[in-house]
Amino acid sequence: MTEITLETRIAKSDEIVAGKIDDEFVMMSIDNGKYYLMNPTGSRIWALLDEPRTIGELCAVLTGEFKITAADCQKEVVEFIDQLAARQVVKVG
Numbered sequence: 001m002t003e004i005t006l007e008t009r010i011a012k013s014d015e016i017v018a019g020k021i022d023d024e025f026v027m028m029s030i031d032n033g034k035y036y037l038m039n040p041t042g043s044r045i046w047a048l049l050d051e052p053r054t055i056g057e058l059c060a061v062l063t064g065e066f067k068i069t070a071a072d073c074q075k076e077v078v079e080f081i082d083q084l085a086a087r088q089v090v091k092v093g
Contacts, residue, residue, distance in 0.1 A: 002092050004055060004078045004085075011052035011091045018046065027089065036089060041066070042080060049090065055081065 002008070018027040023040040025047075038046055044065070048058055059073040068076070084090040 004081055004092060006056035006074065007054055008092060009052050009054050010049060010058070010081055012049050013089055013091055016089055029088065031088065036087065045077065045080065
């Protein structure tokens with residue numbers, strides 16, 4: 001798997017269909033038929049990925065919206081994106 005850095009560009013997978021319910025996104029993989037539910041923070045990241053962005057760009061927005069330090073944001077966003085990439089929900093690179 002590609003190492004994720006602040007400069008790594010993230011994009012939504014074309015194999016995911018998503019819909020918003022209240023403050024959360026529910027997604028389904030067209031490829032494997034699995035469903036995924038994102039909490040409000042994950043849903044915000046998903047919404048920000050309407051256009052491909054780097055980890056740095058995501059954290060610049062998130063640190064302005066949530067009470068989180070830049071270092072904690074970077075750590076948590078990288079872990080989250082790693083999980084999404086492992087499930088082929090996002091494309092990394």
